[in-house]
Amino acid sequence: xxxxxxxxxxxxxxxxxxxxxxxxxxxxxxxxxxxxxxxxxxxxxxxxxxxxxxxxxxxxxxxxxxxxxxxxxxxxxxxxxxxxxxxxxxxxxxxxxxxxxxxxxxxxxxxxxxxxxxxxxxxxxxxxxxxxxxxxxxxxxxxxxxxxxxxxxxxxxxxxxxxxxxxxxxxxxxxxxxxxxxxxxxxxxxxxxxxxxxxxxxxxxxxxxxxxxxxxxxxxxxxxxxxxxxxxxxxxxxxxxxxxxxxxxxxxxxxxxxxxxxxxxxxxxxxxxxxxxxxxxxxxxxxxxxxxxxxxxxxxxxxxxxxxxxxxxxxxxxxxxxxxxxxxxxxxxxxx
Amino acid sequence: xxxxxxxxxxxxxxxxxxxxxxxxxxxxxxxxxxxxxxxxxxxxxxxxxxxxxxxxxxxxxxxxxxxxxxxxxxxxxxxxxxxxxxxxxxxxxxxxxxxxxxxxxxxxxxxxxxxxxxxxxxxxxxxxxxxxxxxxxxxxxxxxxxxxxxxxxxxxxxxxxxxxxxxxxxxxxxxxxxxxxxxxxxxxxxxxxxxxxxxxxxxxxxxxxxxxxxxxxxxxxxxxxxxxxxxxxxxxxxxxxxxxxxxxxxxxxxxxxxxxxxxxxxxxxxxxxxxxxxxxxxxx
Numbered sequence: 001x002x003x004x005x006x007x008x009x010x011x012x013x014x015x016x017x018x019x020x021x022x023x024x025x026x027x028x029x030x031x032x033x034x035x036x037x038x039x040x041x042x043x044x045x046x047x048x049x050x051x052x053x054x055x056x057x058x059x060x061x062x063x064x065x066x067x068x069x070x071x072x073x074x075x076x077x078x079x080x081x082x083x084x085x086x087x088x089x090x091x092x093x094x095x096x097x098x099x100x101x102x103x104x105x106x107x108x109x110x111x112x113x114x115x116x117x118x119x120x121x122x123x124x125x126x127x128x129x130x131x132x133x134x135x136x137x138x139x140x141x142x143x144x145x146x147x148x149x150x151x152x153x154x155x156x157x158x159x160x161x162x163x164x165x166x167x168x169x170x171x172x173x174x175x176x177x178x179x180x181x182x183x184x185x186x187x188x189x190x191x192x193x194x195x196x197x198x199x200x201x202x203x204x205x206x207x208x209x210x211x212x213x214x215x216x217x218x219x220x221x222x223x224x225x226x227x228x229x230x231x232x233x234x235x236x237x238x239x240x241x242x243x244x245x246x247x248x249x250x251x252x253x254x255x256x257x258x259x260x261x262x263x264x265x266x267x268x269x270x271x272x273x274x275x276x277x278x279x280x281x282x283x284x285x286x287x288x289x290x291x292x293x294x295x296x297x298x299x300x301x302x303x304x305x306x307x308x309x310x311x312x313x314x315x316x317x318x319x320x321x322x323x324x325x326x327x328x329x330x331x332x333x334x335x336x
Numbered sequence: 337x338x339x340x341x342x343x344x345x346x347x348x349x350x351x352x353x354x355x356x357x358x359x360x361x362x363x364x365x366x367x368x369x370x371x372x373x374x375x376x377x378x379x380x381x382x383x384x385x386x387x388x389x390x391x392x393x394x395x396x397x398x399x400x401x402x403x404x405x406x407x408x409x410x411x412x413x414x415x416x417x418x419x420x421x422x423x424x425x426x427x428x429x430x431x432x433x434x435x436x437x438x439x440x441x442x443x444x445x446x447x448x449x450x451x452x453x454x455x456x457x458x459x460x461x462x463x464x465x466x467x468x469x470x471x472x473x474x475x476x477x478x479x480x481x482x483x484x485x486x487x488x489x490x491x492x493x494x495x496x497x498x499x500x501x502x503x504x505x506x507x508x509x510x511x512x513x514x515x516x517x518x519x520x521x522x523x524x525x526x527x528x529x530x531x532x533x534x535x536x537x538x539x540x541x542x543x544x545x546x547x548x549x550x551x552x553x554x555x556x557x558x559x560x561x562x563x564x565x566x567x568x569x570x571x572x573x574x575x576x577x578x579x580x581x582x583x584x585x586x587x588x589x590x591x592x593x594x595x596x597x598x599x600x601x602x603x604x605x606x607x608x609x610x611x612x613x614x615x616x617x618x619x620x
Binding site for chain 2: 070071072075076079080091092093094095096097100101102141146147149150172173174175179182183186188189309310311313
């Protein structure tokens with residue numbers, strides 16, 4: 001045992017030295033404080049509960065969470081080093097900034113809609129009772145949280161594609177999440193991209209029904225994830241790896257139906273400041289503790305947005321390596 | 337001509353005389369006024385030009401983060417792009433039509449109602465507290481209610497502008513009408529003026545300057561409130577252009593929107609000053 005412990009200690013010391021060289025922090029300073037911007041949502045759950053689970057502490061990290069209302073703000077803060085990491089989704093705003101030379105990359109994925117068989121997807125395109133299929137939405141008003149260029153618009157685009165439609169075929173209306181079911185009810189819109197718990201609300205109130213099978217429409221796309229700026233990508237890479245290790249540690253608790261795990265539900269509800277039943281009764285997102293990124297999603301997002309005038313400032317799609325850095329995740333998960 | 341002595345206090349305290357020679361203002365009052373006006377106008381132009389040049393220099397030198405604070409030359413180029421694509425014209429027209437429709441609706445109702453309330457003391461006493469309370473409600477806060485009642489179309493946004501303008505003009509009109517000197521009314525009565533003649537020839541001219549000031553303030557508020565509304569509930573307009581450009585990571589377009597909004601504010605203000613100048617010759 002002692003023989004085994006010695007090399008481990010030596011390796012630990014070497015790693016610490018390496019980290020010191022890279023981060024420039026003294027060896028005695030064992031914790032590093034990171035500013036992390038986040039959009040609140042259960043699809044990003046592991047990043048939020050990793051603190052309460054002690055995963056960040058175990059990696060020598062102290063996290064200062066900064067709530068973000070608009071993803072564009074997070075991208076701006078990340079590009080100007082006001083944030084170290086952003087827990088949210090990539091968007092056209094990120095793509096345009098990267099095209100201009102900003103160093104922003106997706107380094108890990110979090111929740112996806114690839115839920116187990118028999119479990120409904122936590123989001124989807126819902127139509128009013130008069131609408132029977134996606135095809136019937138041509139020329140009709142469809143509500144969306146945000147505008148074209150956001151990650152939610154990508155999910156809507158995928159759902160419309162299932163009926164052979166694109167953004168140009170419908171009239172998009174920007175609405176808040178909680179305004180969508182009332183708008184479907186009073187005829188303000190004919191369809192809406194809903195997220196749990198609004199999906200259940202629409203069904204319970206008998207005002208709308210799912211127009212597409214979201215799991216089929218979205219496929220293996222994952223938009224929820226972690227995005228780093230220059231600091232964690234380059235100058236403090238080791239800290240970035242530690243942050244991902246902590247997230248992988250928390251994601252393990254999210255495998256399967258994590259809504260039945262009372263401790264996780266309580267931690268998530270406390271963080272998101274919502275009642276526990278909102279979490280336990282809400283939609284199920286699937287998590288993979290390897291935090292694997294689907295690079296194809298970012299390419300597909302660009303392909304979709306470039307077709308809409310005025311969304312992307314460039315025409316030649318950015319290659320995946322400009323938007324994704326998978327090496328930190330591989331290092332983190334391999335070493336976890 | 338002997339020099340003019342003016343400083344009597346200095347004379348009394350020190351016992352000496354101080355003489356002041358006539359300056360350029362006294363020697364050539366017209367020329368002095370002309371030069372002064374030229375200098376003031378020059379300064380009004382030079383200050384913004386200097387600020388824009390400084391911005392260009394700082395952005396060019398890399399002191400400012402050019403991705404988010406692009407140099408004015410980039411913003412000008414983006415302006416040209418937006419004009420060429422037609423997006424700019426569409427945005428300006430969408431915002432202007434909402435501002436003009438809402439403004440005309442809100443101010444015309446407010447002037448008519450303000451004249452009545454201001455003229456009838458009992459009405460004024462009964463309604464003023466309610467009007468004051470409603471005036472302070474942030475109008476953007478009731479946008480979701482307007483959307484719920486009138487739907488997602490133009491009506492809710494036009495009504496929001498109208499409501500914003502209404503209360504400012506109403507309060508100014510009531511105040512202006514109720515402040516008209518009773519002596520004017522006495523003169524009117526002694527000349528046998530009818531109620532209508534009193535309103536048209538006495539109350540309206542006397543109340544007009546303050547009412548027009550209220551209308552000028554309301555025009556600025558109309559621009560502010562429509563931009564706020566377009567942030568959250570529109571798919572066209574300068575507010576939408578600003579918000580959407582920020583979301584899409586294209587700040588150059590955002591600045592075009594911001595500059596255009598302030599230009600509209602300035603132009604509307606100037607137009608209303610012109611209207612004021614035309615309608616109130618006695619107040620020049």
